[in-house]
Amino acid sequence: MAAPGYSPASGPPSGYSPASGPPSGSAAAAQSTPASAPVRIVGGPGGGCIAGAVQLPASGPGYQTIRFSRSWFWGHPDTIAALQALAARAAAAGLPTLYMNDISRTRGGPMAGVHASHMLGLDADVWLDLLPKPPLSPAELDGVEVRSLVAADGRGVDPAAWQAGHATLIRLAAGLPGLDRILVNPAIKAQLCRTTTGDRAWLRQVRPWYGHSAHMHLHFRCPPGQPECWDQSPTPAGDGCDASLDWWFAQLDQPPRPPGPPPRPPVLPAACTGILAGQPPG
Numbered sequence: 001m002a003a004p005g006y007s008p009a010s011g012p013p014s015g016y017s018p019a020s021g022p023p024s025g026s027a028a029a030a031q032s033t034p035a036s037a038p039v040r041i042v043g044g045p046g047g048g049c050i051a052g053a054v055q056l057p058a059s060g061p062g063y064q065t066i067r068f069s070r071s072w073f074w075g076h077p078d079t080i081a082a083l084q085a086l087a088a089r090a091a092a093a094g095l096p097t098l099y100m101n102d103i104s105r106t107r108g109g110p111m112a113g114v115h116a117s118h119m120l121g122l123d124a125d126v127w128l129d130l131l132p133k134p135p136l137s138p139a140e141l142d143g144v145e146v147r148s149l150v151a152a153d154g155r156g157v158d159p160a161a162w163q164a165g166h167a168t169l170i171r172l173a174a175g176l177p178g179l180d181r182i183l184v185n186p187a188i189k190a191q192l193c194r195t196t197t198g199d200r201a202w203l204r205q206v207r208p209w210y211g212h213s214a215h216m217h218l219h220f221r222c223p224p225g226q227p228e229c230w231d232q233s234p235t236p237a238g239d240g241c242d243a244s245l246d247w248w249f250a251q252l253d254q255p256p257r258p259p260g261p262p263p264r265p266p267v268l269p270a271a272c273t274g275i276l277a278g279q280p281p282g
């Protein structure tokens with residue numbers, strides 16, 4: 001049954017509003033340089049860019065980047081600091097080394113592949129992988145695959161994969177400074193709804209979304225001093241363990257829909273033309 005006010009064709013009732021898909025282009029992470037400082041974010045959920053981005057080092061205390069040759073690790077300095085803080089807090093909580101993946105390109109903007117966001121240096125993908133991390137060669141790090149935490153039918157987490165530490169990791173991420181929301185698979189959100197005791201306020205920031213069965217997508221709010229950056233609407237009040245979550249599972253009972261038209265390229269703010277100049281196509 002659809003959540004009140006939402007028909008199956010109306011799309012998800014809450015959560016993230018991604019931009020239109022990125023234009024086609026090479027998936028290779030061709031190198032370029034960030035647009036010079038000072039840091040300046042232009043745009044919002046519909047698309048944008050960033051000048052003065054800084055790079056997450058390839059590894060650091062508590063984390064390791066993966067898929068480096070096809071991924072981008074540039075972001076606003078606050079985003080980078082928050083990711084490093086997450087790794088440190090996870091390590092302090094006894095969790096294994098984290099795998100970090102895409103943040104943004106050197107100057108932000110559209111990114112090839114599945115990403116419809118990640119344009120502002122305010123988004124990051126952190127893998128929900130709590131297995132021990134043996135040392136890997138660069139080639140092996142490029143090919144890392146992480147198992148899904150969601151059962152094949154999509155109606156719950158895979159009990160053979162899910163650990164209480166996954167909830168700990170997501171809760172630690174929800175407490176990061178500037179954190180706006182975390183996208184996870186609806187089955188993961190439901191698991192958190194069922195198992196969280198005590199403080200449940202952080203669940204408000206954990207939103208269900210398509211995919212995201214092996215990683216969480218962190219989105220940060222526009223940092224202070226960025227008047228050309230605009231935020232998404234705030235997450236709805238409450239813990240989100242309600243009809244808006246039920247909606248996702250009701251979709252599993254619906255017949256598959258025919259594919260819609262291809263997404264249109266994002267419309268970038270005019271100021272991004274100069275910031276993105278010289279960056280290879282995404």
Ligand SMILES: [Zn+2]
Pocket residue numbers: 115118123124125216217218
């Ligand atoms: Zn993402």
